[in-house]
Amino acid sequence: MADFLTPQSEDFSRWYNEIVQKADLADYSPVRGCMVIKPYGYTLWENIREALDRRFKATGHVNAYFPLFIPMSFLQKEAEHVEGFAPELAVVTHGGGEKLEEPLVVRPTSETIIGYMYAKWIQSYRDLPVLINQWANVVRWEMRTRLFLRTTEFLWQEGHTAHATREEALEETMRILDLYTDFAVNDAAIPVIPGRKSESEKFAGAVNSYTIEAMMKDGKALQSGTSHFLGQNFAKAFDIKFLDENNQLQYVWTTSWGVSTRMVGAIVMTHGDDQGLVLPPRLAPTQVVIVPIWRKKKEREAVLEAARSLYERLRPVVRVHLDEREGFSPGWKFHDWEMRGVPLRLELGPRDLASGTVVAARRDIPGREGKRVLQMAEVEQAVPALLEEVQAGIYRKALDFREAHTWEVESYEALKEAVAQGFARAWWCGDPACEAAIKEETKATIRCLPQDQPGGKGRCIYCGKEAHEVALFGRAY
């Protein structure tokens, strides 16, 4: 089996690169740092998109689309923003064979162009709040890329909202953080730690950034979604003003938030094993695969007929696929679907036909232990129930893994040991100098200041001064 996929324990990084390609999620493109998302990977992304979009709509947001090109000067209007993004901009200098008067940047994110438009659209407190999301591609000229985790071009959603008051904008920022957490936990089956970014890790141009941080199977952290409170920074840069009830001219308060195709990488590295992908049932392109089994010609007809009838019965209930491929042994097909991470496999052969049963094999429990015999009469109920068990099971497994690799540390030595294998929670005084020193010495950064705080006060893990917050430390992707 090891011939087919490098084991995670041998080289996690290599395992990741192999499985992304072997499971047909994506392929390299001829352009550096760009990827082709293949149909299987794209369907997974579509399911992620649908699950998030449903939540956005339910909380009053609407979708729109803003253009890919942004005048260079727009980026320069917000000092921190331009400083943060300038090094990774793709710039268009020519169009239609002529040099452009003003270069256009390919959006790395859309705060600026959306800010410009909001300034035109917002006049009165009656125009607020504006709650717009867009599904788009963005480009960041990263130095080092990896499929799904960091590509030059990536797909994401970016929400951009404008509010009359600071409180409302803060509330929106946190509402989205909760929404992302809910999606990660319930649909992607990824336990995440929501919290605030430190000053040095926050979004360029934000007052505060919030994040959901996940632990991958190699103990490293992956920032899986962010929600930014932008204060009035972009309102002032783009002159987004409105008249309030008292006829006073005010700047709006804005937020922005995003989840990207990186989420696919998060799913791969949270649940995958040495057999391949393990996809959460709620998001899996195919939730159930039926593998028919026969020995003789006679059996073949009977089994296929039963398999097709089973397929038709399940189709209204789950995303099911019937593997009718000729010339592949059942064992070969089992491995093939395991590689692709299909959560549940139904094996149907002559023995099952005789007894009115079908064998269900869970992807999250390898071998015989994950198999169960279902009565054919009750598959419409039993199969969705099993999928729910898999969904809950992989979440539990991921949570157990994270907890087993997270340590409350009280000494700097203990922190060093902890971040070599996972996360460390430790008191931090808030001084960027301590944060920078820890990063320098351990490669670990503050992933976030978790929402879940013990309260009270302690001693900074680095300098020993009084500290009021516990920080989550870890090495990150």
Place this chain on the structure above:
RNA sequence: CGGGGCAUAGCGCAGUUUGGCAGCGCGCCUGGUUUGGGUCCAGGAGGUCGGCGGUUCAAAUCCGCCUGCCCCGACCA
């Protein structure tokens, strides 16, 4: 962008040191055999050796430049 490695059939690799017929395994196609955890046999197709230039009677092999990928670092959703 700095350091290291790599680029030969769809995939994984050998051949490069010492220049001389482009090979192996898997996959793919055809026929048969097999099918409850990666069947077996026979036959077959497939390569301007990453690109450009140079040296040479002769270059996958030597030299120069370029491009891309992987790993480590700085940057980052």
